[in-house]
Structures are given as C-alpha cells and as structure tokens.
Amino acid sequence: MTAVDGATVGDALAIHDAVARAPVGSDLTYTLRRDADVFRVALPVRRFDRRDFATVFAPMLAVGAWTVAVGAALVVARPEVATLHAAFLVCLTLGLSLVTGPDQYGPYRFVSVFYLALALFPASVFHLSAAFLWWPSVWTRRLVAAVYAPVRGRRRRARRPALRADGVSAAPLPRVLRAREHDRALRRHR
C-alpha cells in the first residue's frame, strides 16, 4: 500500500492515522502495488465493533493465554518431569505468538516478540521430541547433539541428578545429548 486517498503513506501507522481521520461510512481509496502493477481499491471506513473483536482478536488472545497457562500448570504440577518442561516451551512459544497476534494489526509494539516466538516454535517442538525417552541411533544422537551444541554450555554432571527409576529428571537438556556417555555405558554393560 503506497497511498491513501492520494496521500503517500510510509508505514502502517500512517495508514491508521489516515483512516482514523476519515468519517465512518466515507470511501477511502487505497493504492496498492504488486510488482509492476498498481491497483486502487475504494473501501468504506467502518467502525470496529465488538463482533469484529470477538471474531478476530478474542480467539487469538484467549487461545494464546490458555495455552501458556496450561503449559505452566503442567510444570507446576510435575516440576521434575523434563518432558513437561519441553511441553511448556512449546506452549509458551505458541501462546506468545497467538497473544501478540492482534498487535500485528496495530499498534505494532511486539512485532519482534511475535516473530521470535514464531521462530522458536519449531525448535521447541524439536526439544519436546528430544525430551521424550527414546533410543535413537548413533548418528541421530550426534545430529541432536550438533543441534544443541550452541546452547549446551558448561556441563554440571556432578550436580545434576541421575535419571530416576520412574523416568523423570530435572535435567534442563534432554539426556539424549549424552551420546558419548551412552556409548560408554553400552560398552560397560557388555
């Protein structure tokens, strides 16, 4: 969108200002450009009523807040289960992207938060799958370890509790990362 009623607009806030100045019911001509083609569309100015809010914004806000709340409740209920930590990350990224969704149509305060949560969502799903107890092959474990290499940091093996008999652990990173340990354990067992 390049212009509103012939007046050039530079960003989205300028469009909102132009629309807000026009009376409700009057037509505004918006100039759009796609590649080399330039379009013009005339639309009447409307009032954003409660039905619009309930249709567009309310579902995003409600579902996003509920998703984050469910993830946090799971962690509070079972804080020692590493899988639920990963599930909370999934809920957090998904819920945060939904909560900041209405802001993407104005006033654009949390655009960076929205895109950050959106970008972290696949990573959190990956983390969730890695937090489950599984038995991957050697190369799969090395691939997972390579993915986690930038965030692994310092090892604290002495303070980290071992995996308990019931399969839960408070370890922040999935144990599938310990490929070398796993190989050593296999050799010891043999």
Add this chain to the structure above:
Amino acid sequence: MRPHEVHGVEARERPVVVEHGADATGQERHAERGDEPGKLVPRGAIALEIDVQRRLRPDHEARRRSERPRRRGDVACQRALGRRTRARRRPAAPRPPPADDANRAREGCASFPTPRRRRRAAPPPRDRTSAARARGSRGSATAASAALPATTSAVTAAMPATLASCSRAARRPARPRTCRRRDRAARPFGATPRGSKSRHTRRSRAADERVGARPAPRRAARRTPPRARSCRPHRWRPRTRVRGAKYRPIAGTSHGVTSAWPRIRAYAIVAAIVRFRSPAAAMRNRGTSATQASIHPHGSRSESPCRPPATHTDEDRTTDPIHRSARLRPPWWLPVLLVPVVAVTVLCTRDALTWVGRPFAGFLFSTTASWSRSGDRRGAIRRSGESSGAS
C-alpha cells in the same frame, strides 16, 4: 502396620501345612522342634514369626533397604502365599547341604541355585552356634529364634521351611553397590529393556535419597577391552529368564513388542498429569500384581520380599516425600518466564480492546496477512490506467 499384614506378608488365618523335608535345613529345624508332618498352623503365626525375626535382627533396617522384592511368580513365594497347589511341588529330597551352599541352605534356600560369585563363601560351620556366630550381624532365622521367648518359640517352631526361604534377606547378603551402579549406568536414558533383570535388582536413586544412603563410588575402569561395538540396543538385551527364578518377568510393555522402549509409556504420563502422580506411580497401580512388583522401586514401599497385591491409597500418594516435595517446588525459571508473558498479554489485550469503536479501513493489514470481511470483496478494483472517472 495393619494387623493382617506383617511386612507385606498377608497373614490370613488360613491354615497351612508344615512342610517337612522341603530341604535339608527344613528337616533339621522341624526335627529339633518336634513338629509332626502335616501339622496345621495358622498363617498369622507364620507372619508373626517373620515379624519377630525381622525385629530381632540388629541391622534389619539396613538389610531391608537392600532387599530385592520377591515376585509373586516365584515358586517359593507362591508357596508361602498358598497359591501353588501341593501337587505341583517337587517331592522333598533331604540331602546334606554342599559345602559352598552352607550358609544359604541353612536358611532353607537349597532349592535355589547358587550365584557364581557366592560359591567362594565361608566353609559351613560345624554346629548351629558356630553358624549363628559365622553369620554375625546379618542375623538369621535360627539365631533370632534362639533369642525368642518361650511363647514365641512355639510359633517359631511352626514356621515351614518354605516360608523361611521366602525371606530374601535371610538367604542372600546385600548386593554390592557397584553392581547397582553398573546397572544404572547401563541405561543412561532410564530405559529398561523388556525382561531386564537389572530393573529388579537395582535400587532407584529416589530410594537412595530417601533412606539417606551414601552415594555409590564410581566403578573402576574396566581392564578387559570391550567387545565389538553395536549400535542396536537389542543386542545386549538381558535374558528374559532370570537365574534362579521360575518366572518370566512381566514388563510394562506388551510381550510382543521387541523394541527397547521403557515401561513408562504415554498413557502413564497422561495419567500422571491427570492424577498428579509420577509416571512410575501411575504404572505401579496398573496391571497385575506381578507387573506392580516388577516395577516397584526398591526400598520405597516394599518391606518384604513377598509382596502382596498393591493396595496403594490416596494416603500413600500424599505421603510420598519425593513427589510431595517436588510438587511444592516449581522451577525458578517459571515465574521468570511467566511474568513478562503476562505483561505482554495484558498489553496486547488492552491494545486490542482500543480497536473497539474505532474507525478502521475495513480490513486489517499487517506485514504478513490481512483480515477483512467477505463484503469487502465487492470493492471496485481497478487498474490504474483503465478508467479514470471511477475514482
């Protein structure tokens, strides 16, 4: 402790038959006490005998922690619980205990094969007094019986040899910690393949913490070179038939599945979430009693090798110190993450509410997508050079 249950042994008042000659030791004991074969003894008396023996043992608490629970599929355990018919028993063959099995045979465990590492045990004592001295602080049924008062001696005399053999602590010493350490280290993911013996013989870390046990020392490096490496877990899956036992371990997984997935399965995790319990606790109350016994962590709730069917109640669940304390401590990073998220949510909700009653263009535009009503589609879209009079 409930009156009808003594260390997990169900003490019903159903009479059992004094078994003569189940092994060499049993014959010796009953011969000394003058019981005639086929004598009917109330089962409660037998449970009392076990209770008295356990209480008289000086270190029975420490030994109880390291006891390995006895599966209900075990032959001696079934005999003790009266679930195996008499016709299926093997005829008792009195035989002198071999020299290397002396300690175990004295406790009525001659029917169990001797583990290889215990064949180099001390030579058999010559008489009962020296036998009790040789066992030392471990205590035994015989030594405990000698210290009983006269009233309990009669009860003690009625104890069949098979029930004495049911007490795992009475016939085998505590397992070295290094073995448990090795078993734990062999499964870095906590996964135990189906039919694993180590699952039953090791003690959980939670149980270690509960009893305040000293952490196990790190095992020394192995001197022999490892075998050829294999990346497949089923290559090293332990045998399904455990040495010295006549049962097949029942795992949480189905028997047709050959994968090495752990017994904590998805439905257990869901049940744990719904019921606020750990997945292991959810698995514990599921399935047959054999399943529950096989996944039961050592030292947590079992007090006897002969474990009755699980009778966990809500009271047990709430008094579990591990899970109760863990529930009360959410991770520190949770409020750190939630506070800004709540702030963002409040701000976004407030901004979204300011849209109500405000004039807008009829469609919502952002950098990626736009929302509009279906009625807006009939808006005239014209190419800029087609007609100049329309706008």
